[in-house]
Amino acid sequence: MDVEVKKVKGCSATKVSYITHGCLTMDRLHLLPVPSFKSGFTTCALINVPAIEHVPLEDPSLGVHKITSRTNHPLVTPPSTTAHSLVDQETGANTLAxxxxxxxxxxxxxxxxxxxxINPSGKIPGGFGFYLAGPKDFADKLTIEGGATHVVLSYRMMLQHDWEWVKGGKLPGIFGGEGDTSYSCTGGQQQHRCQCFNIRPMWRANGQGELYTYLPLLDSNRDRLSAVPPYxxxxxxxxxxxxxxxxSFDAAVGNWISLAFRVKLNEIGQEDGQLELFVEGKSVIHAVGLVFRTSNTSRIKGAHFQTFFGGHTEDWASPKDQRAWFTDVTGAVVG
Structure with a gap:
């Protein structure tokens, strides 16, 4: 159904399409920000749309593998969201919502x-890391010959209410490539870079957001990604x-936000791949004309579910024990 939603003063009213689940509502476009798709899965109980399989937020159901040693990702009841401040766009005044x-x-x-x-391999391991292929039906659609070349992967996340950013850190994203070489595009690796890709969001100082990408080392990729604003x-x-x-990741401090990644692989021999990041259903980064693969055996493999502070030096380290939470993992085959 359509629901009228009034925004804060200075913004126009808008209509938002919601999926209903009992008395609860959630905008499905936050996790599935595409007009149509063929099939998919979600761990979010609030999404109830055709062709989307509901699965539990559990390792076996989601094809979790290659878990980083010395880390774990316990399933917990997360804390409640907190009050947050809204800034009036006309007066600059802060109000508590x-x-x-x-x-x-x-x-x-x-x-x-x-x-x-600073990172899972550091003296003090932090965060966690693993790869997620999705439920068997979804994973099969990604990896079979002639399989899916256009995919959306998404999740919701929340940072603790008194979060400190320091210099930056990594968050879960999307990856792919040829066979086991698909796991090679991370940690500064320079070998096999035409056989894999890895795209993860990163927070920087003061909560600034960006995408941290490993794509084939081609001049065309460098030029097109370098042109993405603002920097x-x-x-x-x-x-x-x-x-x-x-x-900005500011809204994630004490509150849930959604991140969704859309990747469309290039045709072999063409520079026509697409990459898009959505935050809370809004497209914030979009790049076209990319090369993700040079061989038909290269596939989108799923999510690289990794997060840590860093950087690789101590000036990136978390200044105190801090926590973040991740849920509502969702994936869809678009084409």
Missing amino acids: LSDSSTDPKQAWEALYPRGS SKQNPDYGMSVGRGAF
Whole structure:
């Protein structure tokens, strides 16, 4: 059904399409920000649409594998959302708004970032890491010959209410490539870069958001990603920072936000791949003319569900024990 939603003063009223589930509502476009799709899955109980399979937020059901050693991702009851401030766009005044907790999830994976932790391989391991293929039917559609080349993967996340950003850190994203080489595009790897891709969001100082990408090392990819506003650059040793400042993670402090990744693979021999990031249903980063693969055996493989502070040096480390929560994992085959 359509529901009239009044925005804060200074913004226009809008209509938002909601999916109803009992007395609860949630905008399905936050997790599935495409007009149509062929099939998919979700762990979100609030989404009830045709062709979407409901599965539990559990490792076996979601094809979790290659779990990073010395880390874990316990399934917990996350804390309630908190009050947050709204800024009047005309006057600049701050007002306190109570968050609507009606769509708060009942379960979530918890990431712990201990004080002094910088990444899972550091002296003090922090966060967690694993790969997620999705339920068997979804995973099969991705990996079979001639399989899906256009996919959306999404989730919701929340940071603890007194979160401290420091210099930055990584969050879960999407990956793919040729066979086991698809796991090679991370951690500064330079080999096999034409046989894999890895795209993860990253928070920077003060909550600035960006995409941190590993794509085939081609001039065309560098040029097109470098053109993404407001700021993008090729890092000398690691991945490429894309669209830094295009969005902020501030809203995730004490509240749930959705992140959705849309990847459309290029045709072999063509520069026509597409990459798009949606935050709360809004497209914030969009790049076209990309090359994700140079072989038909390269596939979208699923989610690289990794998060940590860093960076690889101590000045990136979490200044205290901090926690984040992740839930409502969703995937859809678009084409």
